[in-house]
Amino acid sequence: MLSAYTDFIRIRFLTMLAYRVNYYSGILIYMLNIGVYYFTWQAIYGDRGEIGGFTASQMTTYIAVSWMARAFYFNNLDREIANDIRDGSIAIQFIRPYNYLFVKMMQGFGEGLFRFTLFMIPGMLLALLLFPVRLPSDPAAWIGFLVMLFFSFLINSQLNILTGLMAFFVENNEGMMRMKRVIVDLFSGLVIPISLFPGWLSSIMQWLPFQAITYLPGSVFTGRTQGTGILEVFGIQLIWFFGLLIPIFFMWRAARKRLFVQGG
Amino acid sequence: MYYIGLVFEYLKNYMKTRLTYRADFWVEVISDLLMQASNLIFIFVVFGHTNSLGGWSEAEVVFVYGFFMVPFGLFSCFVNLWNFSDRYIVKGEMDRILTRPAYNLFQIFLENIDPPGLIGSLIGLVIMIISGGQLGLELLWWHIPVLLLFSISAMLIYSGIYITLTSLSFYSDSPTGIIPLLYNIQNYGRYPVTIYNRAIQFLLTWILPFAFVGVYPASLFLGREEMLHMAWLTPVMAAVFLTIGLVSWNVGVKRYRGAGS
Amino acid sequence: MNAIEVEHLSKVFKVQKNRGGLKGALQDLFSRQYNEVAAVNDISFSIPAGEICGYIGENGAGKSTTIKMLTGILVPTSGRLNVGGYVPHEEREKFVRNIGVVFGQRSQLWWDIGVIESFGLLRKVYGVPENDYKKRLDELVQRLDLGELLSRPVRKLSLGQRMRCELVAALLHNPSIVFLDEPTIGLDIIVKTEIREFLKDMNRQHGTTILLTTHDLQDIEALCSRVIMLDEGRVIYDGGLDTLKTRWGQGTRVTFQFGTACPLARLRALTEGVDISWTADNDLHAEALVPGGLNVSDVLARVVGQTDIPITDIKITETTTDEIVRQIYRTGSAAADPGTGTESGRNSHA
Numbered sequence: 001m002l003s004a005y006t007d008f009i010r011i012r013f014l015t016m017l018a019y020r021v022n023y024y025s026g027i028l029i030y031m032l033n034i035g036v037y038y039f040t041w042q043a044i045y046g047d048r049g050e051i052g053g054f055t056a057s058q059m060t061t062y063i064a065v066s067w068m069a070r071a072f073y074f075n076n077l078d079r080e081i082a083n084d085i086r087d088g089s090i091a092i093q094f095i096r097p098y099n100y101l102f103v104k105m106m107q108g109f110g111e112g113l114f115r116f117t118l119f120m121i122p123g124m125l126l127a128l129l130l131f132p133v134r135l136p137s138d139p140a141a142w143i144g145f146l147v148m149l150f151f152s153f154l155i156n157s158q159l160n161i162l163t164g165l166m167a168f169f170v171e172n173n174e175g176m177m178r179m180k181r182v183i184v185d186l187f188s189g190l191v192i193p194i195s196l197f198p199g200w201l202s203s204i205m206q207w208l209p210f211q212a213i214t215y216l217p218g219s220v221f222t223g224r225t226q227g228t229g230i231l232e233v234f235g236i237q238l239i240w241f242f243g244l245l246i247p248i249f250f251m252w253r254a255a256r257k258r259l260f261v262q263g264g
Numbered sequence: 265m266y267y268i269g270l271v272f273e274y275l276k277n278y279m280k281t282r283l284t285y286r287a288d289f290w291v292e293v294i295s296d297l298l299m300q301a302s303n304l305i306f307i308f309v310v311f312g313h314t315n316s317l318g319g320w321s322e323a324e325v326v327f328v329y330g331f332f333m334v335p336f337g338l339f340s341c342f343v344n345l346w347n348f349s350d351r352y353i354v355k356g357e358m359d360r361i362l363t364r365p366a367y368n369l370f371q372i373f374l375e376n377i378d379p380p381g382l383i384g385s386l387i388g389l390v391i392m393i394i395s396g397g398q399l400g401l402e403l404l405w406w407h408i409p410v411l412l413l414f415s416i417s418a419m420l421i422y423s424g425i426y427i428t429l430t431s432l433s434f435y436s437d438s439p440t441g442i443i444p445l446l447y448n449i450q451n452y453g454r455y456p457v458t459i460y461n462r463a464i465q466f467l468l469t470w471i472l473p474f475a476f477v478g479v480y481p482a483s484l485f486l487g488r489e490e491m492l493h494m495a496w497l498t499p500v501m502a503a504v505f506l507t508i509g510l511v512s513w514n515v516g517v518k519r520y521r522g523a524g525s
Numbered sequence: 526m527n528a529i530e531v532e533h534l535s536k537v538f539k540v541q542k543n544r545g546g547l548k549g550a551l552q553d554l555f556s557r558q559y560n561e562v563a564a565v566n567d568i569s570f571s572i573p574a575g576e577i578c579g580y581i582g583e584n585g586a587g588k589s590t591t592i593k594m595l596t597g598i599l600v601p602t603s604g605r606l607n608v609g610g611y612v613p614h615e616e617r618e619k620f621v622r623n624i625g626v627v628f629g630q631r632s633q634l635w636w637d638i639g640v641i642e643s644f645g646l647l648r649k650v651y652g653v654p655e656n657d658y659k660k661r662l663d664e665l666v667q668r669l670d671l672g673e674l675l676s677r678p679v680r681k682l683s684l685g686q687r688m689r690c691e692l693v694a695a696l697l698h699n700p701s702i703v704f705l706d707e708p709t710i711g712l713d714i715i716v717k718t719e720i721r722e723f724l725k726d727m728n729r730q731h732g733t734t735i736l737l738t739t740h741d742l743q744d745i746e747a748l749c750s751r752v753i754m755l756d757e758g759r760v761i762y763d764g765g766l767d768t769l770k771t772r773w774g775q776g777t778r779v780t781f782q783f784g785t786a787c788p789l790a791r792l793r794a795l796t797e798g799v800d801i802s803w804t805a806d807n808d809l810h811a812e813a814l815v816p817g818g819l820n821v822s823d824v825l826a827r828v829v830g831q832t833d834i835p836i837t838d839i840k841i842t843e844t845t846t847d848e849i850v851r852q853i854y855r856t857g858s859a860a861a862d863p864g865t866g867t868e869s870g871r872n873s874h875a
Contacts, residue, residue: 017551018543029445035464036452043318043459044310051313175292178299186302192309266652273649281637360633362598363626364650365618371650521600521614 004098005106012110017118027123030071031130037063037191038131052196058222059193061134064127065145065221066190066214072120073153073213075108078177081164091259101161101252108157136223144230148217151237156213158244159184165248168255189215209240267370274374293380300333300384303451318459324486325455327395331482332454333388334411335418340381343373343423346443349433358520369427369513385415392485399486407485414481414495417502421476422450424505427513434516446472454478458490469494476501527607528702528734529572529595534604535758536565536590564590566758567604572751574701575732577724579745579766582755583854588738591755592706595736596626609702622651625700627691629707634679640690641675644697651698658697665693669723685716692720696727703727705737709744721747742846754853761853770849776816778842779824783809784835791834795827 016023038060045056054062081104084090093100127133136142163180166173185191187210194202194215205211216233219225225233282289307329311322320328352358352372361368396403429443453474457465468475481498483491542558543549565587572578582588593599594606597613597620606612611620627633634643648658666672669689679687688708695703705724709717725748727733739745745752745766752769754762762769786808793803796813801824805811813828815821821841829836 014547026445029449032464032467033448036449036460039460039464040310040317040455044314046314048314170288170291172288172292175288175295179295182299182302186305191306196313197309198312270649273646277635277638277642277646280639280642281635356631359593359598359628360626360631362617363596363621363624365622365652366650367618518600521598522602 005102008103008106009110009113012107013114016111016114023118026071026119027126030067030119030123031126034064034067034127034131037067052193053224054193054195054222057132057134058224060132062193062218062222064124064131064133066218068120068124068127069149069152069214069217070185070190071123072112072116072149073156074115075111075157075160077104077108077157077160078164078180080104080107081161082167082173082177085164085167094256094259101248104161105157108160109153112153136221138223138226140230141220141223141226144234145217145221148220148234148237151234151241152213152217154241155209155237155244156184158241158248159209161248162244162251165251165255168251168258184210184213187211188213189218193218209244212237212240267366270366270370270374271377274377275379278377278379289380293383296380296384297387300387304329318456320456321399323395323398324488327392327399327401327486328456328479328482329454330388330391330393330395331414331485332478333391334385335415335422335477336450337381337383337385337388338415338419339422339426340384341378342419343426344376344378344381345372345426345430347376348372348430353433353520362521368517369510396485401485401487410484414484414498417499418477418481420502420506421473421498424502424507424509425472425474427509428505431509431513431516434520450474450477473501473505526574527571528574528576528609529570529736530605530607531571531591531595532569532605534565534568534591534594534606535563535602536587536594536599537561537563537602563758565594565601568755568758568760570753570760570763572734572736574734575728576751577728577735577737577748579749579752580736580738580755581740581742581745581752581850582738586755587758588755589706592626592704592736592738596624596704597621622698623700623702625695625698625703627695627703627705627708629688629705629710632679632687632691633694634687634690636679638678639676640671640679640682643679643690643694644675647694647697653698657699661697661699662693665696668726669693669719685712688712688716688720692723699731700733701731702734702736705735705739707739708737709739709741717741717743718747724748742850746846754850756854766846770844770846776814776819776844777821778844779813779815779821780838780840780842781811781813781828781836782838783811784837785809787811787834792828795831796824799823799827 041059041063042056045051045059049055051059081090084093090100093103128135136145159180163173163177166176170176187205187208189211194205194211196202197205216225216237220230220233304326307322307325310317311325315321317325352361358368361371364371425446426443429446449468449472451474452460452464453468453476456479457468457475460468465475475494476498480491480494482495484495538561539559540562542560544552544558568587568591580588580591590599594601595608595613597608597617600614606614608620609623611623613620633647634640635646644662648655653661666675669692671686671689671693674682674686674690679690682690692708708724709720712720721744724735724737728735735748737744737748749766751764752762752766753760754769788808789803789805789811792805792811792813796803799819800816801819802814803811804814813824815824825839828834829839
């Protein structure tokens with residue numbers, strides 16, 4: 001059974017390899033994103049030393065690592081699930097001897113593996129050449145970052161699953177998916193680090209799961225969070241990971257009920 | 265005339281579809297608005313930490329953003345190629361389009377028409393009026409026809425770029441295109457491009473000319489002399505990029521009809 | 526006048542080769558290899574106006590590719606095409622006003638809105654005048670019994686109802702040539718019969734030329750006076766259905782049921798000198814396969830006349846088109862005719 005699940009990882013990895021146009025253009029576009037934010041922040045910093053606890057040099061590293069982390073954790077599970085629901089093929093998934101959501105997660109991981117090895121790592125190397133990015137020297141920061149990066153993927157995929165499953169309850173969740181994308185990019189700290197938001201807004205965001213996707217691992221990588229602080233922020237990720245399993249469980253149950261009662 | 269008639273006919277059908285799913289209509293409108301709001305949040309946060317972005321004040325940047333929303337709304341209403349590859353190439357609906365007696369690209373636009381996008385244009389106008397007021401800009405008679413000209417030109421620039429890129433799906437077998445990735449890039453045209461380095465400025469001006477859907481044309485109304493000549497180039501860029509788009513589309517369709525699927 | 530003329534038509538596709546495994550996939554990332562495949566290979570035929578012609582072949586034989594070229598979707602690699610006076614791929618937008626196309630597996634109706642709205646939109650697309658449209662729609666709705674379906678959205682229709690609506694959608698502009706790609710796929714026998722009747726009537730009343738592909742040979746038997754059979758991109762048969770049957774029918778099967786045991790050897794002896802093959806499950810039951818060139822009565826005369834063989838039942842079955850076609854597919858070519866019967870052979874025994 002387990003080998004069946006790992007096969008989903010393998011197949012998705014191979015599928016991703018086939019999308020070569022996306023792959024070539026993806027790296028360039030991510031570099032451009034990093035470049036634009038790099039220059040924007042340069043202009044904002046002017047000759048100021050620190051904004052929101054970030055030095056200009058930390059900000060550069062933060063931008064690069066956040067975008068490259070996104071290159072890894074990003075996936076379209078929400079869209080895939082919504083499509084399965086809308087065209088009715090989800091019904092077939094229910095009669096297969098596996099858990100649909102787990103399979104989706106595996107596929108997402110296969111994609112992530114592809115993105116990590118062929119997108120994020122070469123992208124990061126390129127970013128090192130192009131921008132003054134400073135890599136951490138502390139091995140704890142590296143280990144902490146990599147572990148947290150994996151949880152970024154898990155939490156982001158959980159949010160995608162939740163958004164995708166909404167297609168069971170509304171006819172067209174295209175708008176929600178678009179909204180989710182924008183909210184994740186903004187509130188995860190990808191576009192603006194959380195500490196730069198006005199006080200009230202950043203304190204709201206500390207109670208939302210989004211910061212666990214980008215901001216927390218990014219803080220570890222830039223060295224703003226160190227020592228036992230790494231365990232603390234990792235703890236926040238863990239809480240969100242387990243916390244998000246609850247709505248997924250209930251939504252999945254409601255979805256099954258809906259499918260069986262109304263025939264989809 | 266035939267094509268204008270078709271626009272109304274498709275709009276009518278759109279409304280009928282939408283009226284069956286009223287709740288979704290509002291979800292979509294609200295999510296569009298939130299998306300715009302989130303972009304504004306970025307501007308406000310940034311100006312919470314600085315007074316000027318490369319020599320532009322907050323009100324000016326917000327004004328540019330307001331202008332940016334107008335053509336973007338038009339574009340997302342009339343030119344929606346988001347799902348093209350999936351729906352028309354992979355699922356094969358292109359064949360049906362090609363058995364109908366109207367220009368194929370036009371049919372695809374019409375089938376994906378999305379009027380809620382226009383709400384964004386309206387909000388953009390409101391933002392322009394408010395921030396223009398803060399800046400003490402005077403509304404002159406020629407502002408209105410020029411705004412119209414620039415908005416339509418900017419919309420055609422978007423169309424040109426996206427048509428060109430979408431026509432790649434006639435060559436590539438990958439179902440999800442690079443278009444979603446571009447969504448981020450188009451946003452960069454609404455900040456003063458002079459803050460970027462040469463390479464990025466060049467890219468946003470001549471290759472993926474998103475500076476022409478935001479900061480360049482808007483600078484005319486703000487009276488920023490340094491970009492005046494760029495502003496007037498907007499319609500020219502529109503003509504050029506639309507032509508590129510249509511040519512590459514037609515070549516792509518020709519290839520599709522040569523290679524099939 | 527010919528509605529469709531096809532001369533030396535070919536279509537070659539480039540098919541991407543996928544190298545297996547992880548290494549292969551990585552190689553494919555940087556360089557692709559292609560194979561050339563001729564989906565349609567030098568075919569020629571012409572279909573006179575007003576004919577219903579069946580276009581059959583196994584999956585991948587090139588049927589859909591031909592239809593796509595005939596409807597202007599695909600551009601041929603080589604060869605000449607003329608459909609209703611147009612070269613389809615050259616004047617596509619003008620040309621398609623005269624044709625109707627139904628792809629059995631794909632809908633041309635809007636999923637979420639009432640069927641009638643889709644029709645209204647298609648009227649505009651094809652520029653059909655209001656009066657003609659009304660008349661035509663009434664006629665079609667009545668004929669296909671769509672009355673109360675018209676206001677329902679497509680997603681609420683059954684497959685049979687949907688297919689009837691698809692037909693209306695393709696015929697609203699009164700095309701003179703209609704292409705049907707598997708119009709009866711997945712339908713139950715009642716709807717199939719209805720659709721066949723409808724197509725026959727339309728052909729009779731309006732003189733509409735119809736080219737249809739199908740896997741259901743009942744469609745062919747019910748509708749077509751002519752069949753074109755395709756295999757691996759080549760035409761392997763083009764002619765009447767009757768000719769197909771007589772030329773490639775394996776003849777007639779005569780089944781005997783005997784009152785008392787009758788060994789095969791005895792039967793073989795009785796039909797000595799006649800080219801008949803006997804088979805039997807047991808002594809009380811035997812089957813004779815009479816080749817198309819022979820008369821069944823010759824066989825019967827030899828067996829039935831024997832007083833020591835009490836026959837309780839005789840059944841005579843003609844080979845079905847299904848069997849014939851299966852046979853042709855198996856041998857791969859209708860030209861490699863088993864030699865049991867030719868035109869002249871049939872005549873001499875008629």
